Amino acid sequence: MELFEGRPGNTAGRLPREIRTYDFLDDLGIAYKRTDHEPANNMEACNEIDAVLGVLICKNLFLCNRQKTNFYLLMMPGDKKFKTKELSTQINSSRLSFADPEDMLKYLDIEPGAVSIMGLMNDNGHNVQLLIDEDVLNGEELGCHPCVCTSSLKMKTKDVIGKFLPATGHEYQIVHLVGED
Numbered sequence: 001m002e003l004f005e006g007r008p009g010n011t012a013g014r015l016p017r018e019i020r021t022y023d024f025l026d027d028l029g030i031a032y033k034r035t036d037h038e039p040a041n042n043m044e045a046c047n048e049i050d051a052v053l054g055v056l057i058c059k060n061l062f063l064c065n066r067q068k069t070n071f072y073l074l075m076m077p078g079d080k081k082f083k084t085k086e087l088s089t090q091i092n093s094s095r096l097s098f099a100d101p102e103d104m105l106k107y108l109d110i111e112p113g114a115v116s117i118m119g120l121m122n123d124n125g126h127n128v129q130l131l132i133d134e135d136v137l138n139g140e141e142l143g144c145h146p147c148v149c150t151s152s153l154k155m156k157t158k159d160v161i162g163k164f165l166p167a168t169g170h171e172y173q174i175v176h177l178v179g180e181d
């Protein structure tokens with residue numbers, strides 16, 4: 001794996017949702033570094049990507065309530081364990097579970113394995129509430145996918161919070177996850 005500045009020079013074979021992500025970031029003047037890789041389906045592969053980027057990639061979980069009336073995108077450090085009960089009490093939503101892949105595609109134009117804050121640019125109806133663990137906000141940079149699981153990006157946290165989110169019209173709620181047994 002190699003680290004590149006910005007978008008790929010040759011976009012042949014890349015999905016439109018990935019190209020739209022680069023277009024969106026470029027239009028906002030957000031600088032980013034990128035690496036291309038095979039889909040990461042285990043922690044060892046994720047750790048290799050993290051090492052190339054020089055940043056811990058966020059764990060992004062797409063969740064919903066039992067009635068499937070409220071959808072949430074949770075960003076948390078990849079090394080924390082997710083505890084449903086811990087989050088449920090903070091957002092006053094009982095019975096949280098993982099949302100269906102169909103809803104992920106419908107609201108974020110993302111498929112499983114590629115969940116990312118970048119998908120919020122596709123949520124024009126503001127159906128998804130963003131939840132960010134405070135530790136993610138404490139980092140100077142963060143890593144995420146450009147709406148596909150075969151590339152990863154590194155960018156300044158302040159650019160994501162201060163430029164990207166306002167451009168999508170999304171706000172966020174800070175949550176505190178301990179993630180211990």
